[in-house]
Amino acid sequence: MKTRRESKLSRRGFLGTAAAAFTVVPRHVLGGAGNVPPSEKLNIAGIGIGGRGEGDLDECRSENIVALCDVDAKHAARVFKKYPNARKWADFRKMLDEQKDIDAVVIATPDHTHAVIAMAAIRRGKHIYCEKPLAHSIWECRQLTEAARAAKVATQLGNQGQASEGNRLVSEIIWDGALGTVREVHAWCNRPISPRGIERPKDTPPVPATLDWDLWLGPAKSRPYHPTYTPFSWRGWWDFGTGVLGDIGCHQLDPVFRALKLGYPTTVEACSSNMDEPPAVREETAPKASIVRYEFPAREGLPPLMLTWYDGGLMPQRPLELEEGRKFGEADDNLFVGDKGKMLGYRLIPETRMKEYGKPPQKIARSPGHHKEWLIACKGGPAARANFDWAGPLTEAVLVGNIALKMEKQLYQKGLKLHYDGPNMQVTNLPEANRYIRDEYRAGWSL
């Protein structure tokens, strides 16, 4: 069996097979400002390509996909085949060291390796598209945000919903005053993303020959391989994923943060089905169901706001304004409660209110497409809308919710909400919670 490691296509060999050779000269060969001119193509590397990564690369197919990296050759096989001219790698560190023609990287690994990969790429001046959530810890988010800003690379978080019309309408309707003053938002997601509320498996099946388990673990603490982690179901495991909140929060809360100009929350409170589970459960996996409540202070002339997140099937009470017979809550959704009205998603309720209201004045430029935004930015265009200056603080705020979940029991017993100092990345009233601000890395791994 052919190994996927470092398939020995040389740059020259690759050039020979590329359709239009002149487009693939990497930007650093040209020297100058460091951006690929709009008329040229980017050389893109995909890291973590088996799942969502494939879709991200599809969206970048207008460019040259020059390298593919995955620790799981079986999971990645289809995508390796799809891009026969791309060089194949298992270890992103080796790829970045050895393959010099890369302009930009698309990262869609499990959450716990986003930061180490993104940082390595940023340090080499690569543009970054990184799946949501930006990183596994708040500290990583901050480091990435600052490093990307300093390196002046083009960045985009993989929360593609931000590019939608609906995302803009949320802001424009609220800014137009259609709901009056908004003090309360409810956001929920019923997706059964992966097993949660369970203990670590006790059996230790052998690692498949096609998987480099040590590389998959990356900076995370070592543990035996198990199919409950990969592919797909790592999201529920705290060491690797960020639960439903981390997975979906960066999508779904994006329009809330934009419309209501949210920054860091000042307090967070969580309750969950993990509350009375033994430590072997609640310290290992995200809960089956949870409610996380964030308080945001007054900002830019807006009053304080309570944002409530629900997952695992929990959701807010059906709003009175919703017409009888209309389904409620089945899909992920956001409910905005203003003193003059309510909005479900980006439509006022009841629907007659929406019809009456019509359209808000357009205040936000429409997007050419989420991935396209990034490609344009990579070529010297305007910054993508979910660049890390936006995505970093958003993900940090989302991840504070996970700290409240992990500390639920302690907070409950001490009779506290978690008080958070966002700028300083500090839980101020429960020092032991701060261990979750920054992950401890395994020896040999650092940002």
Place this chain on the structure above:
Amino acid sequence: MKDKQLTRRDFVGAAAGVAAFTVVPRHVLGGAGQTPPSEKLNIAGIGVGGRGAGNMQALESQNIVALCDVDWRNARGTFKRYPDARQYKDFRVMLDKEDKNIDAVMVATADHCHAPASLAAIRRGKHVYCEKPLTHTVYEARLMAEEARKHNVATQMGNQGQAEDGVRRLCEMIWAGAIGPVREVHVWTDRPINGTNKWYWPQGVERPAETPPAPETLDWDLWLGPAPVRPYNPAYVPFKWRGWWDFGTGALGDIGCHAIDPVFRALKLGYPASVEACCTLVNHETYPVAARVSYEFPARGELVPVVLHWYDGGMRPPRPAELEDSRRLGTNGALFIGDKGKILNGRLIPEARQKEFGAPPQKLERSPGHHQEWIDACKGGKPAGSNFPDHAGLLAQVVLMGNIALRPVLKEDKYFGTKLLWDAKQFKFTNVPEANQFLTKEYRAGWGL
């Protein structure tokens, strides 16, 4: 094993230290059908392990004349404590044989047998003490209230918290206007979370595949009673039946009749106008891991409409801003939100407000004790605080409606997120026809009501 064949005569003879005249049952005396206060009741217990054992102890000032349990291992402590009581497995047999000897019956079986056992007793004119939730279905709870009224028997549901001073003080505070009109109430329990202590049980699980033999000491067919037949498994009995649709009523049924009782009293609630629920994935076998159930109650006289939110499985309402740091919300609790203040677990918050407010004027008579209330009622005293016709029947119906909102049918595509609208006159939900089937249930042949 055969039911113990002690005759009434044997019993009287064997009762040590008990004055024989006290055990003549009331109907032998003829007349109004009440045991005079000076005499003792003859009480039978049905389901006497678990909670039933505690109830029997609380009633042992009277004569414990017969004990019935389908699980003689679980019942053995109680059997031993009352060596003179005749022992049965089948309550139908017991009621037939002991009809003339029994004045009153205590029922603490699994939920699915409450109604068949209680109704059989009520229809024989026996007074009934029945554990909470009163019944397994909404219809059963209504029927129990109706039949208890019709047969004029003394009843009491096993929500003993209703007898405490705390409930009375809560009512008195709210009636005194301590928090103004109440529009929102939150009630929660940490149950049913798996395995952390013996009071918890699994929910959100599938039916076990194994079919171990039933222990010899358990009559599995009788345990099933009215429920559809399925193989024995220790996942059901003892105690863990609470999580199964066919036998129990989940966290809401278990705790709701306790925890919502004060809300009913303080806010004079009746039937809700609507009930809706959200929960973790729910199957046709067990109740979900965690849930929120919300009831809307219409205005009642001068009282404003109120929404009651129930949470279980670890879900809780937000900590109220008035609650001082370092004070816990409570693993099981109730939060009343009024226009002028909040009451958490029976006290105004912050505590300074409670201190300021002091004690409300006493308007409610205090209780001699929950079980004593029933004993007194059986002897012609006033109805017990949680009697079926005036209180427990309705409370249980409303609690159990919440479980209907959790049924998988409400998670079907066409009904997701639907609020069930209740029409009390028609005794049905008007907007989800499929929900109405769960107001009652099918009974196994020979076990109908």
